[in-house]
Amino acid sequence: MRVGNNFNDFVEKVSEAIRIALNTPLGQEFVKQMRKDMLDKNPNMTIKEWERIKSEFMTFIFAMFIKENPKARDELGIHVWNELRKE
Numbered sequence: 001m002r003v004g005n006n007f008n009d010f011v012e013k014v015s016e017a018i019r020i021a022l023n024t025p026l027g028q029e030f031v032k033q034m035r036k037d038m039l040d041k042n043p044n045m046t047i048k049e050w051e052r053i054k055s056e057f058m059t060f061i062f063a064m065f066i067k068e069n070p071k072a073r074d075e076l077g078i079h080v081w082n083e084l085r086k087e
Contacts, residue, residue: 003072009080014072018061062076 004010021029031054035071038053066073 002075003078004075007083010076010079014062014065015058018065020056022058041049 002010004013022031034053034057035050038050042049066076
């Protein structure tokens with residue numbers, strides 16, 4: 001079973017799954033603690049900086065999903081290859 005029909009579909013579905021997970025009570029508690037930790041390090045953190053940190057965290061989770069799931073890694077590789085071959 002494939003996650004997505006193409007590269008964009010794959011990325012969107014995995015990203016949406018991450019967003020859903022982070023919006024659970026446990027995920028929200030984690031994000032809340034992460035924000036607190038970031039504010040402890042930088043009490044003057046701006047909204048723009050927090051948005052960047054959250055985006056980088058989402059990218060990290062995406063990368064870990066790919067790294068820890070060989071089938072997902074293989075599927076992503078196929079989608080990337082197909083994108084590279086497009087004219």
